[in-house]
Amino acid sequence: MTTFTYTGPKAPADDASVMPDIRGKKIFMGFWHNWGPSAGYQGGLTGEVQLEDIPVEYSVVAVAFMKGGGIPTFKPFSQTDAEFRRQVGVLNKQGRAVLISLGGADAHIELRNGQQQALATEIIRLAEVYGFDGLDIDLEQAAIDFADNNKVIPAALKLVREHYAKEGKHFIISMAPEFPHLASSGKYVPYLTALKDHYDFIAPQYYNQNGDGLYVPGLNPPWLAQNDGVRKEEFLYYLTTALVTGDYGFTKIPADKFVIGLPSSIDAAANGYVVDPAFVKNALKRLVKDGNGIRGLMTWSCSWDCGTNKAGDKYDWRFKRIYAPIVDEMS
Known part of the structure; x- marks a missing residue:
């Protein structure tokens, strides 16, 4: 096995x-948009909030997105590298x-x-330059199993985890898959399998899947759809x-x-908002x-919440x- 050694920039x-x-x-997690204001599904507009101004209740903030051709990367939309890192430091100092x-x-990808x-x-390099504390896999559509993504990404994350473990740090690994891809033969299963002993939490998206859902024998009717607002409690519980x-x-x-992912408003997703x-x-x-108490909630997104x-x-x-x-009260 080839030994991996990082030789890039080091964090101050x-x-x-x-x-x-x-x-x-x-966990109370929210995504943050690394781009300007954008229109929502119902004609609203995202808010503009600096990382350091995201309410303290958000214990985990996921910056969207690392992407691009070749090896994906990231660059702050409206701040210098130093300013972005300073704001990440504000959250880190608060334990976030x-x-x-x-x-x-x-x-x-x-x-x-x-x-x-x-x-x-x-x-x-991104962790050293910007102060990121982990990586969230949020691949969708063709990117999930395109090329060798479902092999290369888990392998790379294991190398990153090992690198920071040598420094006495814990690099967080999470995922935010659309829930249909978590079926027993779903596209995210290779990621879950490869990172079984490594991921910290999974936050499935319970939104944007229209009538997709699950079949529960004994219920009347037995099909629970994601976009059924009337039977939403049953959908959340059974899924x-x-x-x-x-x-x-x-x-x-x-x-x-396990963390449930929900839209923060009617503008944040085409469907799935809990009224x-x-x-x-x-x-x-x-x-x-039932003895199945979960870890918390995630939302798309902080930018829509404001x-x-x-x-x-x-x-x-x-x-x-x-x-x-509600998350605070969960036992």
């Missing part, structure tokens, strides 16, 4: 050089983790066998149960490594009662205000 000893350890802690998210809905070390080198137990045709993800927060709270309570609707009314961090306390 500052607040961003610390990698907060989130193991054993509840900042991840770089790989992919996105429109990303063409094409990696070939033999590029493991080059990808690992770039991930470490999560399926995923943490490996039942109903889905692959198994341990409950203590009544009681649906979420009740589903989580049922999971706890956006505005079509009429110009502010969403005013509604997702954070409603759901952060």
Whole structure:
């Protein structure tokens, strides 16, 4: 086996050089857009928020996105490298983790066998330059299993994890797959298998899948669709149960490594928004009662949580205000 050695730039000893350890802690995660204002599905607009101004309730922030042809990379949209790193340091000093998210809905990622070390080198370089504490795999559509992505990415992440372990640091590995790709033969299974003993948490997207869902024998009707707003509590409960137990045709993800992903507003996703927060709270309570209490919640996105609707009314961090306390109360 070839020995991997990183020879790129080294991080200065500052607040961003610390990698907060989130193991054993509840997770309240939000994505942050590394681009300008954009229109939503219902005509609203994303908000503009600096990393350092994201509410403290967001314990994990995933920066979207690392992408591009060849070896994917990242560059801050509107800050210098030094300023971006300083802001990451502000969150790190508060014990919050900042991840770089790989992919996105429109990303063409094409990696070939033999590029493991080059990808690992770039991930470490980004961590050293910007202070990232981990990487979130957010591949969608063709990029999930294109070329050798599902082999190269896990192999590279193992090299990155080993590199930081030698420094006494824990590099976070997470994923945010669309839930249909977590079926027992789904496209994300190779990632889960390869990183089984390495990933910290999985945050499936419970949105943008229209009528896709799961079949639960005994229910009337037995099909639970993602875009059925009336039966949303049942959908949240049964889909999560399926995923943490490996039942109903889905692959198994341990409950203590499971985070539900939801849209922060009606503008953030084409469908999947939960109108009544009681649906979420009740589903989580049922999971706890079953002994399947999960790790937390994720949202797309912080940038939408502080956006505005079509009429110009502010969403005013509604997702954070409603759901952060619910995560805190989870046992």
